[in-house]
Amino acid sequence: xxxxxxxxxxxxxxxxxACLLATLAVLAYAAENDTAEAKICGAKPDKYIGNSQDxxxxxxxxxxxxxxxxxxxxxxxxxTLEATLKNLNLLRVGEYTGAASVLALLxxxxxxxxxxxxxxxxLLTVVPFGGGLAMLLSFGGAILPVRxxxxxxxxxxxxxxxxxxxxxxxxxxxxETYAELKTVVEEIESRMRQGQTQQRLPKGHLxxxxxxxVALLIAAQASMIVIEQxxxxxxxxxxxxxxxxxxxxxTVTALAENWAQLPFKETWKLFVSDVPYDIRVRGGDSIVTxxxxxxxxxxxxxxxxxxxxxxxxTIQGSRQYTRPRNAVLVVISVVSHGDQPIRSLxxxxxxxxSIATFVTGTALFASVQLLALPMAVFILTLVLAAGVYGRAxxxxxxxxxxxxxxxxxxxxxxxxEAQHVIARILSLDEYGTEDSEYPxxxxxxxxxxxxxxxxxxxxxxxxxxxxxxxxxxxVLARPYDLRDADMNKETKMHGAVxxxxxxxxxxxxxxxxxxxxxxxxxxxxxxxxxxxASQSLHPL
Numbered sequence: 089x090x091x092x093x094x095x096x097x098x099x100x101x102x103x104x105x106a107c108l109l110a111t112l113a114v115l116a117y118a119a120e121n122d123t124a125e126a127k128i129c130g131a132k133p134d135k136y137i138g139n140s141q142d143x144x145x146x147x148x149x150x151x152x153x154x155x156x157x158x159x160x161x162x163x164x165x166x167x168t169l170e171a172t173l174k175n176l177n178l179l180r181v182g183e184y185t186g187a188a189s190v191l192a193l194l195x196x197x198x199x200x201x202x203x204x205x206x207x208x209x210x211l212l213t214v215v216p217f218g219g220g221l222a223m224l225l226s227f228g229g230a231i232l233p234v235r236x237x238x239x240x241x242x243x244x245x246x247x248x249x250x251x252x253x254x255x256x257x258x259x260x261x262x263x264e265t266y267a268e269l270k271t272v273v274e275e276i277e278s279r280m281r282q283g284q285t286q287q288r289l290p291k292g293h294l295x296x297x298x299x300x301x302v303a304l305l306i307a308a309q310a311s312m313i314v315i316e317q318x319x320x321x322x323x324x325x326x327x328x329x330x331x332x333x334x335x336x337x338x339t340v341t342a343l344a345e346n347w348a349q350l351p352f353k354e355t356w357k358l359f360v361s362d363v364p365y366d367i368r369v370r371g372g373d374s375i376v377t378x379x380x381x382x383x384x385x386x387x388x389x390x391x392x393x394x395x396x397x398x399x400x401x402t403i404q405g406s407r408q409y410t411r412p413r414n415a416v417l418v419v420i421s422v423v424s425h426g427d428q429p430i431r432s433l434x435x436x437x438x439x440x441x442s443i444a445t446f447v448t449g450t451a452l453f454a455s456v457q458l459l460a461l462p463m464a465v466f467i468l469t470l471v472l473a474a475g476v477y478g479r480a481x482x483x484x485x486x487x488x489x490x491x492x493x494x495x496x497x498x499x500x501x502x503x504x505e506a507q508h509v510i511a512r513i514l515s516l517d518e519y520g521t522e523d524s525e526y527p528x529x530x531x532x533x534x535x536x537x538x539x540x541x542x543x544x545x546x547x548x549x550x551x552x553x554x555x556x557x558x559x560x561x562x563v564l565a566r567p568y569d570l571r572d573a574d575m576n577k578e579t580k581m582h583g584a585v586x587x588x589x590x591x592x593x594x595x596x597x598x599x600x601x602x603x604x605x606x607x608x609x610x611x612x613x614x615x616x617x618x619x620x621a622s623q624s625l626h627p628l
Contacts, residue, residue, distance in 0.1 A: 128171045129155035133460075135177055144462055149318040152458060157326055165325035173457065187464035188456050191315075194471060195338075195449040198229030201475050204346075206239055207486045208232060208479075213357075213419055214495050215294065215562040218485060221301040225308070225478030227471060228338030228445070234349040236423055236499065269505060272498055273512040279496070280362055280414050280516070280535055289492050289563055297485035301478055308474040311467045318463065319456040334452055337445045345438035348431055352499075353424035356506055358513060359417055359538040359558055361567040363545065364410035365403045367534060372399025372548035375514055379507040389507070390540045399548030401573045412567050413533075418513065420498045420506045494563045513537060517546045536568065543568045 131148045133140030156168045176184070209232050212219025223231055233239065309332075316331040324330060373396045378389060426432065500506050517534050537544045541555030551573040557565050 127155075127168050128175045129168060130172060130175050134175055134180055137177070137179065140180065140183070141462060144460055146314065146318075146463075149460055149463060150314060153318040153320055156320055156458075157328060160326065162326055169320055169322065169325055169457065183461050184457065184459055187459040187461040188454055190461070190464040190468060191456060191459060192450055192454040194453055194468060195228070195446050197227045197472060197475055200472065201226065201229040201479055204230040204233050205483075206233055207483050209239070210486050210490075210495065211482050213497075213562065214417065214486075214489055215298075215564055217560050217562075217564075218294070218298050218301065218482075221298065221305060222478055222482045223343060224305055224339065225301060225474050226339075226342060227335070227475050228342045228442075229475065230346070231342060232346045232350060234351060236351045239351070239421075239497070240499065266505075266508065269500075269509055270512070272509060273516070276360070276416070276418060276496060276513060277516050279416060279493075280360060281533075289494060290488050291564065293488040294485055294564070297481050297488075300481050304474040304478055304481075308471050311470040315459070315463060315467045319459040321452070322455060322457055330452060334445075334449045338449065341438060341441045341445050344434065345442060348435040348438050351424055352421040353428055353431070354422040354503060354506065356420040356510060356539070357417065357558070358420070358510065359415070359563075359565070359567065360513065361412040361415035361536055362533045363536050363570060364412055364533070365407070365570060366405035367545070367570060368402045368404060369534075369546050369548050369550060370400045370402065371397070372550065373397040374547040375544060375549065376511050376547055379511045393540060393542045393549065394552075396549045399545075399550045401545065401550045401570050403571065407571055409569065409571070415494070415563070415567050416496055417494055417563055418496045418498065420500060420509055422500055422503055422506050489563075510539070514539075514544050514547050536570065538568060543570075543573070545570070 129152045131152050132145075133143045136143055152172070156172060157165055159165065159168070173181075208219055208222045208226075211222055312331045312335065316327075316329055321327055321330055327333075375393070375396060378392055378396065424431070498509055500509065514537055534545055538553075538558060541553055541558070542549050543551040543553070551568060551570065553568060
């Protein structure tokens with residue numbers, strides 16, 4: 089009996105063939121897609137046998153990094169990076185590995201810049217804009233000293249007049265302290281009322297240094313952009329600004345750490361200059377009353393300055409602009425005695441953050457891929473040059489500016505002593521000037537002091553301007569011109585005739601920051617000036 093074998097129908101065979109063709113099409117598409125995803129972003133030196141420095145071009149270096157990240161997808165970026173690395177010969181692999189090791193030295197730049205000095209602090213005080221540039225060029229290095237003694241020693245050559253003692257256990261010691269503070273104020277007054285015009289600040293010298301620092305900062309930032317565009321991180325492939333992220337971390341950490349370790353808890357800054365006009369000050373509240381509240385902190389006093397009733401200024405003689413003969417920046421620092429728990433906590437946190445930033449930066453630079461050796465040398469040279477020459481230019485600027493002695497630093501032991509010094513400085517025109525110690529023409533010149541944007545003459549707040557003018561430019565800022573607060577000018581602008589001694593009208597003599605308050609068109613006439621208030625000053 090013959091066996092009967094069932095045959096597969098024609099329809100079934102067609103179905104099987106269609107499935108096979110579809111499977112082959114899918115496999116072919118997958119293979120083609122994988123090949124497209126594994127795109128190779130190469131450069132001429134990748135397969136070269138020998139020294140590839142002659143074939144290296146910055147444009148090709150940047151273009152390769154841009155090519156790897158061009159698709160924007162994280163998975164595709166890693167696949168492209170892997171294919172590109174497989175395309176390298178062993179010579180290029182060794183070169184790129186060595187270049188990453190060279191770049192890993194960058195987080196140690198702070199040790200090469202040396203120990204912190206007070207030069208950056210002095211530049212930051214005299215010209216804050218320049219001090220900010222010096223900080224940006226420190227690249228995480230130590231910036232400011234942490235001991236009071238360092239400031240006393242450094243500024244002794246700059247005629248520091250007083251420094252705090254560690255303890256004041258008795259009333260006798262307190263009296264000695266105030267006697268020394270009185271000597272400080274007398275020296276400041278002698279400086280401001282000297283017969284000869286003060287040596288002018290070498291602004292050309294200063295601007296050359298600032299422009300050089302700006303050029304160094306731009307060069308360093310440009311080199312960082314080139315490196316981070318061409319180099320690729322194997323654990324953060326799509327990142328284009330990884331080096332600037334490191335720069336931001338080290339800069340913020342360094343600033344926070346230096347602020348936390350600064351040995352001063354409060355700082356007052358007064359810009360004192362003589363008034364080149366014959367003026368009369370009328371009305372207004374005395375700031376001495378505000379400063380007599382010793383329990384207030386510096387922030388409380390500064391916030392309350394705007395609440396003082398403003399006085400009025402009248403220029404009686406010529407209104408032609410004249411530069412002040414003398415101008416000096418008086419900085420009064422209150423020593424910190426470890427009584428600020430927030431700053432102590434910040435000091436601990438900043439130390440921990442510094443360690444974490446150093447470890448992260450080292451891992452970042454050691455793992456970067458496709459970094460050519462010439463580029464590693466390029467970035468290291470520019471960044472080190474910016475840090476080293478930035479510190480040198482800072483010292484050069486400070487040395488040139490110090491010849492004019494624009495800064496007097498007074499270090500005191502408490503907020504009470506600081507307020508005492510400020511009150512005496514703002515009261516220089518009230519007592520001590522009637523002696524025949526100074527020439528007649530200098531005695532007639534009153535003194536003005538700028539504190540937190542408020543302008544004071546004879547203890548009265550007579551004008552106001554933005555506090556950022558002094559905070560940004562320091563002694564480069566021009567002293568406030570009292571012609572802007574002149575009541576005669578204001579009344580002439582409104583077409584009114586003013587006669588001194590006329591009783592004031594409450595609706596028309598409201599003052600704000602030393603200027604007449606702007607009125608509606610219907611109430612634009614000004615009837616009179618305010619009569620001087622009879623307020624006596626009691627020495628502190």
